[in-house]
Amino acid sequence: MTKSILPVLTVLAAIVAVWYLAAVWLNSQWVYDQAARAGTEVGFSEMVAQTMAQERPVLPAPHQVAAGLWDGLAGQKVTSKRSLVWHGWITLSATLSGFALGTAAGLLLAVGIVHSRAMDMSVMPWAIASQTVPILAIAPMVIVVLASIGVKGLLPKAIIAAYLSFFPVLVGMVKGLRAPDAMQLDLLSTYNASGSDTFWKLRLPSSMPYLFASLKVGIAASLVGAIVAELPAGASAGLGARLLSGSYYGQTIQIWAALFAAALLAAVLVALVGLIERVSLKRMGIAR
Amino acid sequence: MTAIPVIEAEALDLTFQTNDGPIHALKDVNLTIGKGEFVSFIGPSGCGKTTFLRCIAALEHPTGGTLRVNGMTPDEARQARSYGYVFQAAGLYPWRTIAGNVKLPLEIMGYPRAEMNARVEKVLELVDLAGFGKKFPWQLSGGMQQRASIARALAFDADILLMDEPFGALDEIVRDHLNEELLKLWARTEKTIGFVTHSIPEAVYLSTKIVVMSPRPGRITDVIESTLPKERPLDIRDTPEFLEIAHRVREGLRAGHAYDE
Structure with missing residues (x-):
């Protein structure tokens, strides 16, 4: 652990350094323009200082984003519309319901596909086709169609999140449920085992490592779906709405703070699934 | 021997249809295995020894002839859970x-x-x-x-134990030990054992009956009744009687043109 700290910190420092350089370079134009308009000259160090403290920089400096993020997370009441915790919670609730829906759909379809050749041939192509359509094109239609029949709020967002998250679960579980080799299946055949015995005692346990790998991809995809679903309706709540209003008013710091909040949320969710994975595989005896 | 027959194969044929044309995996196999016997199937790869064992276990289905297991068809025997099967991998x-x-x-x-x-x-x-x-x-x-x-x-x-090269992946020292253990186990449980191997000493050491097979098409070339006593310490493998049987197995394999190619 201590051995890897140095390289990790080095990479982090390099990223931050590149970011600062890019911020100076991208924001300097505005500083020079202002100076020219006022008819003054700016020196190099003056210019650098000014690129670090603009209100609407092209690229906010890391410390500005950090301040924005901190203010959003800790500087506001959590019920405030300026609080990233509040917006994050809105997005999280859609993410989790979408993830639950998507996982259930992926699991059911995978079980069907593995047990029925007809389903394999009829469902799989559609599942693949569904993922080639950009989510940005589908999301507004889902929201409009559902709104026209009176469904608003959490559910449309959850459905869009599920649309993205069912696919990795489906693909992973089809692979996982087919993981047992011919010998394992032959063995059960010599016991004259039923289809349900084969499923519960062999196929399902064999698929667990595949399931958890899929769930990690699925929950991240679900978050992306929830955020994208918040964009088209001009929603007023959620990290997606925060991104959108930031871009309306040129509040780049707000955009970046919301982006990082989303990334943080994704990291926490994936880590949580990873933790559940470790605990359950350990209890099953698969992980050593 | 007048033991009750447990496995009876008569004119058994099995042809696999593959993209490269039909493959004659078993041709005119006739064999009776009595209750309590320890029968080894030996031969080079492709001789159908594993295929025959899989036919008994209803994991393959013969295309001709008859096969009875405990007086039933292999599928009925499978449904009656008449045998335990041990594969090459655990x-x-x-x-x-x-x-x-x-x-x-x-x-x-x-x-x-x-x-x-x-x-x-x-x-x-x-x-x-x-x-x-x-x-x-x-x-x-x-x-x-x-x-x-x-x-x-x-x-x-199950009173039948089918073993498909169960010790094939193990080193010789462990294999010797397990062979000894298997004989003790057989003596104690009085099961009928079908055992696939490609090791001549293993086949001779374990069996009461050795079935020598050869490929293309898979068929039986010799059936050797062992004259060794039921009690077999490991050093029985150095006795003239043992070497005599091993020699006959080798001859049988050669007669089947097993080493031609």
Whole structure:
């Protein structure tokens, strides 16, 4: 652990350094323009200082984003519309319901596909086709169609999140449920085992490592779906709405703070699934 | 010998249809295995020894001739759970303990819980794995894993044990030991054993009957009744009688043009 700290910190420092350089370079134009308009000259160090403290920089400096993020997370009441915790919670609730829906759909379809050749041939192509359509094109239609029949709020967002998250679960579980080799299946055949015995005692346990790998991809995809679903309706709540209003008013710091909040949320969710994975595989005896 | 026949094959034929044309895996196989016999099938790869064993277990279906297992068709025998099958790989479930793995067929066959535990304990003792029930497969050596898979095949009351090169992946020292153990186990349980191998000493050491097979098409070229006593210490393999039988097996393999190519 201590051995890897140095390289990790080095990479982090390099990223931050590149970011600062890019911020100076991208924001300097505005500083020079202002100076020219006022008819003054700016020196190099003056210019650098000014690129670090603009209100609407092209690229906010890391410390500005950090301040924005901190203010959003800790500087506001959590019920405030300026609080990233509040917006994050809105997005999280859609993410989790979408993830639950998507996982259930992926699991059911995978079980069907593995047990029925007809389903394999009829469902799989559609599942693949569904993922080639950009989510940005589908999301507004889902929201409009559902709104026209009176469904608003959490559910449309959850459905869009599920649309993205069912696919990795489906693909992973089809692979996982087919993981047992011919010998394992032959063995059960010599016991004259039923289809349900084969499923519960062999196929399902064999698929667990595949399931958890899929769930990690699925929950991240679900978050992306929830955020994208918040964009088209001009929603007023959620990290997606925060991104959108930031871009309306040129509040780049707000955009970046919301982006990082989303990334943080994704990291926490994936880590949580990873933790559940470790605990359950350990209890099953698969992980050593 | 006038033992009750357990496995009877008559003019058995099996042709696989493949993209490269039909493959004659078994041709005109006639064989009777009596109750309590230890029969080895030996021959080069492609001679159909594994295929024949799989036919008995209803994992392959013959295209001609008749095959009776305990007086039933192989499929009926499978449904009656007449045999335990041991594969080349132990194939234990990594998510189950050794006891859990041995319990697997018992769960599927619906044994009552108390009886399951008693049986698991009994067969683990039989294969010399008492006290290892709570271990997971990865905590055991390859030889111990294979012994656990034999225990799994013994756990229910099948009187036939089919073994497809069960020790093929193990080194010779472990294999010698397991062969000795297998003979003791056979003597104690009085099961009928069908055993596929490509090792001549292994076949001669273990069997009461050695079936020599040869490929293209897969067929039986010789059936040798062993004259060795039932009690067989490992050093029986240096006696003239043993070498005599081994010689005859080798001759049988040669006669089948097994080494031509």
